[in-house]
Amino acid sequence: MSAPTPESALPPGQARAAELHLRARLGEAEPLSEAELAEYARLQTEHGEFLSEMDAAEAALARACADAAPASGFRARVLAALPAAPEPARQARPR
Numbered sequence: 001m002s003a004p005t006p007e008s009a010l011p012p013g014q015a016r017a018a019e020l021h022l023r024a025r026l027g028e029a030e031p032l033s034e035a036e037l038a039e040y041a042r043l044q045t046e047h048g049e050f051l052s053e054m055d056a057a058e059a060a061l062a063r064a065c066a067d068a069a070p071a072s073g074f075r076a077r078v079l080a081a082l083p084a085a086p087e088p089a090r091q092a093r094p095r
Helices: 012-026 034-068 074-081
Strands: none
Touching: 012 034
16 A cells, blocks of 8 residues: 555546646646636636645745745855765774
8 A cells, every 4th residue: 555645635627737837837738728727717716725825835844944044155165074085984893
């Protein structure tokens, strides 16, 4: 028995609305077809509150990630402190 995915926990209409919403927002390589656009418009009407909550959660996550971002120069300082080449693995001494 496999563990449920977040998508499988949603009612089918919400799952499809979320899929089309994310595809439309994230600019998938293949744009939504005419039929998908019509379906998306219908699902936005039916599940608009859910999609708004999804957008709010994404915005909150983006803010949290921005707040947790390391200070500028952090990456350069860490890379400068690393050795130029990896050190060989040390053999454990037998006891």
